[in-house]
Amino acid sequence: MLDTLNSQDSAWRQRAKAVLPNGMYGHLSTRLLPEVYPQFFARAEGAMIWDVDGTGYIDFMCAFGPNLFGYGDREIDDAYIAQLRIGDTMTGPSPNMVQLAEAMVAQVSHAEWALFCRNGTDATTSAVMAARAVTKKSTILRARGSYHGTSPWCTPVQAGTTEADRSHQVWFDYNDVESLRAAAAEAGGDLAAIIATPVNQHTFLKQQLPTADYARAARAICDAADAMLITDEVRSGFRVVQDGIWDRLGAPPDLSAWGKAIANGHCLSALLGNARARPGIEQIFVTGSYWFSAAPLAASLVVMARIKDGAYLSRITDTGERLRAGLDELAARHGVGFEQSGPVTMPLMTFADDPDFRAGYFWCAEMLKQGVYMHPWHNMFINTAMTDAHIEATLAAADRAFGALKAARATLPPNTRLFGASADR
Amino acid sequence: MLDTLNSQDSAWRQRAKAVLPNGMYGHLSTRLLPEVYPQFFARAEGAMIWDVDGTGYIDFMCAFGPNLFGYGDREIDDAYIAQLRIGDTMTGPSPNMVQLAEAMVAQVSHAEWALFCRNGTDATTSAVMAARAVTKKSTILRARGSYHGTSPWCTPVQAGTTEADRSHQVWFDYNDVESLRAAAAEAGGDLAAIIATPVNQHTFLKQQLPTADYARAARAICDAADAMLITDEVRSGFRVVQDGIWDRLGAPPDLSAWGKAIANGHCLSALLGNARARPGIEQIFVTGSYWFSAAPLAASLVVMARIKDGAYLSRITDTGERLRAGLDELAARHGVGFEQSGPVTMPLMTFADDPDFRAGYFWCAEMLKQGVYMHPWHNMFINTAMTDAHIEATLAAADRAFGALKAARATLPPNTRLFGASADR
Numbered sequence: 001m002l003d004t005l006n007s008q009d010s011a012w013r014q015r016a017k018a019v020l021p022n023g024m025y026g027h028l029s030t031r032l033l034p035e036v037y038p039q040f041f042a043r044a045e046g047a048m049i050w051d052v053d054g055t056g057y058i059d060f061m062c063a064f065g066p067n068l069f070g071y072g073d074r075e076i077d078d079a080y081i082a083q084l085r086i087g088d089t090m091t092g093p094s095p096n097m098v099q100l101a102e103a104m105v106a107q108v109s110h111a112e113w114a115l116f117c118r119n120g121t122d123a124t125t126s127a128v129m130a131a132r133a134v135t136k137k138s139t140i141l142r143a144r145g146s147y148h149g150t151s152p153w154c155t156p157v158q159a160g161t162t163e164a165d166r167s168h169q170v171w172f173d174y175n176d177v178e179s180l181r182a183a184a185a186e187a188g189g190d191l192a193a194i195i196a197t198p199v200n201q202h203t204f205l206k207q208q209l210p211t212a213d214y215a216r217a218a219r220a221i222c223d224a225a226d227a228m229l230i231t232d233e234v235r236s237g238f239r240v241v242q243d244g245i246w247d248r249l250g251a252p253p254d255l256s257a258w259g260k261a262i263a264n265g266h267c268l269s270a271l272l273g274n275a276r277a278r279p280g281i282e283q284i285f286v287t288g289s290y291w292f293s294a295a296p297l298a299a300s301l302v303v304m305a306r307i308k309d310g311a312y313l314s315r316i317t318d319t320g321e322r323l324r325a326g327l328d329e330l331a332a333r334h335g336v337g338f339e340q341s342g343p344v345t346m347p348l349m350t351f352a353d354d355p356d357f358r359a360g361y362f363w364c365a366e367m368l369k370q371g372v373y374m375h376p377w378h379n380m381f382i383n384t385a386m387t388d389a390h391i392e393a394t395l396a397a398a399d400r401a402f403g404a405l406k407a408a409r410a411t412l413p414p415n416t417r418l419f420g421a422s423a424d425r
Numbered sequence: 426m427l428d429t430l431n432s433q434d435s436a437w438r439q440r441a442k443a444v445l446p447n448g449m450y451g452h453l454s455t456r457l458l459p460e461v462y463p464q465f466f467a468r469a470e471g472a473m474i475w476d477v478d479g480t481g482y483i484d485f486m487c488a489f490g491p492n493l494f495g496y497g498d499r500e501i502d503d504a505y506i507a508q509l510r511i512g513d514t515m516t517g518p519s520p521n522m523v524q525l526a527e528a529m530v531a532q533v534s535h536a537e538w539a540l541f542c543r544n545g546t547d548a549t550t551s552a553v554m555a556a557r558a559v560t561k562k563s564t565i566l567r568a569r570g571s572y573h574g575t576s577p578w579c580t581p582v583q584a585g586t587t588e589a590d591r592s593h594q595v596w597f598d599y600n601d602v603e604s605l606r607a608a609a610a611e612a613g614g615d616l617a618a619i620i621a622t623p624v625n626q627h628t629f630l631k632q633q634l635p636t637a638d639y640a641r642a643a644r645a646i647c648d649a650a651d652a653m654l655i656t657d658e659v660r661s662g663f664r665v666v667q668d669g670i671w672d673r674l675g676a677p678p679d680l681s682a683w684g685k686a687i688a689n690g691h692c693l694s695a696l697l698g699n700a701r702a703r704p705g706i707e708q709i710f711v712t713g714s715y716w717f718s719a720a721p722l723a724a725s726l727v728v729m730a731r732i733k734d735g736a737y738l739s740r741i742t743d744t745g746e747r748l749r750a751g752l753d754e755l756a757a758r759h760g761v762g763f764e765q766s767g768p769v770t771m772p773l774m775t776f777a778d779d780p781d782f783r784a785g786y787f788w789c790a791e792m793l794k795q796g797v798y799m800h801p802w803h804n805m806f807i808n809t810a811m812t813d814a815h816i817e818a819t820l821a822a823a824d825r826a827f828g829a830l831k832a833a834r835a836t837l838p839p840n841t842r843l844f845g846a847s848a849d850r
Contacts, residue, residue, distance in 0.1 A: 025540060039517060066715070115446055133584045260714050
């Protein structure tokens with residue numbers, strides 16, 4: 001049956017095998033997802049995606065974050081297209097670069113300047129470079145398991161990197177003030193920066209919200225050591241508050257990295273910083289062929305106007321709360337140990353006593369077959385295009401999927417697809 | 426007069442100073458250009474750009490390379506927009522990723538697979554990582570002064586980097602086989618890769634075309650040492666041949682980095698590789714939020730169809746030859762020591778006996794005032810939208826600018842704007 005249903009996807013996978021590394025690379029490879037997941041997609045609109053065989057799904061991955069206002073948002077895309085027709089990648093920047101910097105500085109408490117780039121990794125790497133330049137020190141503290149991109153200094157897979165790429169790094173445990181202090185002590189007089197995701201979003205593990213004590217301890221350590229506090233908001237930015245998350249916890253960073261939601265799918269990332277960090281960013285040389293392109297900035301200006309307005313946030317929060325409560329109730333009724341973690345707008349859904357994710361894979365596959373695209377070990381995202389009808393359909397699918405899981409769980413085979421793969425992401 | 430002419434540009438510069446590092450950062454900052462150069466641009470079309478004060482220029486910088494088929498090419502941009510309306514940054518890739526990989530593999534002799542990314546730096550960095558992964562060795566050989574992007578391992582400015590970022594690198598002189606052999610000997614048994622730009626395009630220095638001996642020596646050294654040969658085609662790609670430049674010299678690389686012209690201004694770069702390099706790229710983990718976006722791939726499919734057709738290449742070559750011959754003739758007539766280097770489609774224009782570029786700055790400023798945007802120390806680019814009329818207008822402006830330079834040269838003041846800045850780029 002799968003062969004018939006997914007014949008287009010199978011055909012594209014065959015062609016892809018010949019000309020793309022591993023048939024598909026990076027975080028959009030379905031290699032570590034249940035086998036039933038399609039690899040190639042034909043179309044996206046609002047809260048929905050359609051695979052190349054024409055099957056539609058309510059998409060809770062939101063392109064891994066960029067989709068905040070729905071796929072193909074007309075106003076945002078029209079702004080992009082209008083600017084593209086006037087001038088996009090030119091020999092000089094457009095003034096809208098200044099306007100967007102002003103809008104982001106106005107929105108994010110600690111920000112006094114902005115630098116625009118393309119990848120989240122560009123922003124996190126530039127932040128580390130700026131911190132080293134301004135402090136004239138080298139050591140950075142990182143939380144174990146936190147993802148900051150795939151530059152050699154931070155890619156989670158060591159293949160192709162050298163030990164030197166990871167030099168001057170000391171690790172600590174998220175939300176653990178003692179561990180953070182011990183790492184700072186190890187850095188001694190060479191502490192350049194602490195880099196942290198505002199919310200702990202490890203793959204495979206339950207998410208953790210930061211405690212105010214932990215965030216403020218990081219701020220205090222940086223103050224005492226004349227070091228820079230860097231938050232990596234690439235995934236979380238504007239999905240929880242209309243500001244930097246740690247600004248709201250009383251631990252404003254000196255530098256922060258942004259991306260994904262800030263342009264609703266158009267290619268844009270940004271590094272924001274305060275006056276203290278400015279001499280650092282003004283010393284380093286970072287640039288890129290497309291870092292000054294005007295069209296993504298035009299799209300982001302529409303996004304930032306909506307961020308400022310704030311109605312989007314109550315909408316996605318309401319949607320996320322409704323989904324969380326509905327799923328919890330269904331799971332309890334079926335008596336399956338279902339766990340939801342992280343902010344309701346960025347939920348991670350896992351099962352208790354499921355070390356190899358066999359229950360999660362089964363449940364996600366059951367959801368997928370009913371037209372709901374979920375992820376068994378990566379946090380998901382809520383967007384404003386999700387309606388009550390989408391949530392109702394999702395809950396109806398979940399009811400059946402929990403039932404199927406309950407019936408099948410005792411006989412589920414080991415998860416050979418993921419087995420041995422956790423170090424591979 | 427400048428205050429009146431450039432009042433909008435001045436106003437935007439003032440606002441930019443408050444919210445952008447140094448008022449503007451990266452390679453599009455005009456800090457190291459003659460003072461008369463505008464910073465902000467309002468519009469681009471074909472071969473022309475217009476600054477925010479409404480002045481138009483024939484643009485020989487082509488956005489530093491992306492503009493190959495003219496700004497705002499209707500067919501390319503329509504393909505982008507059509508795909509944007511269907512689905513751009515989604516939870517999975519579109520099949521057009523496979524189609525573009527097939528098109529690039531068909532076009533570039535050594536290529537058997539493609540990986541798409543966003544910055545040129547993504548492609549060069551991934552190439553180095555892939556080479557290290559497949560060879561299980563670390564040392565890379567680099568040509569002095571060659572630009573490969575702004576990741577910590579390769580940014581030309583050391584601020585914000587550590588010595589560890591540049592470890593496992595040995596330098597050699599471009600086109601110098603003995604220097605290359607000495608560097609390889611220094612690497613000894615740890616040689617992972619040689620990375621080289623196919624054409625030597627140092628800023629501030631005359632360009633050098635590669636000798637076949639040099640390119641083949643690099644290939645032979647890699648073969649003997651079981652190392653990878655990497656060419657950085659980001660700037661030169663498809664502007665000289667419809668293939669990899671070193672493929673045509675009998676020195677096919679194992680890996681090659683591409684960008685700029687491959688999507689005519691849309692945000693796309695690519696790493697191509699052969700079967701030998703494939704186990705390397707399949708081991709490393711590199712990815713990005715927008716690396717799978719479908720719209721730039723759609724634009725690049727139109728570009729690649731034109732690359733295959735080839736008519737563009739004779740057109741830009743003819744245009745470049747006409748410009749080079751015309752300028753040489755005028756310069757000789759005026760008796761100014763004018764030097765043109767590099768391929769005619771990527772000309773660098775400098776003056777003899779002009780160590781601080783005071784003559785170059787004067788001449789470029791005179792050209793700019795007549796509506797021709799040239800660069801005093803970076804190579805320029807020819808695009809297919811440049812017509813005979815553009816070249817005639819450029820030559821007429823050059824005639825006057827050479828005359829003005831001849832009259833002023835003896836009394837030109839030192840170039841304080843560039844002085845001490847060469848290490849800063």
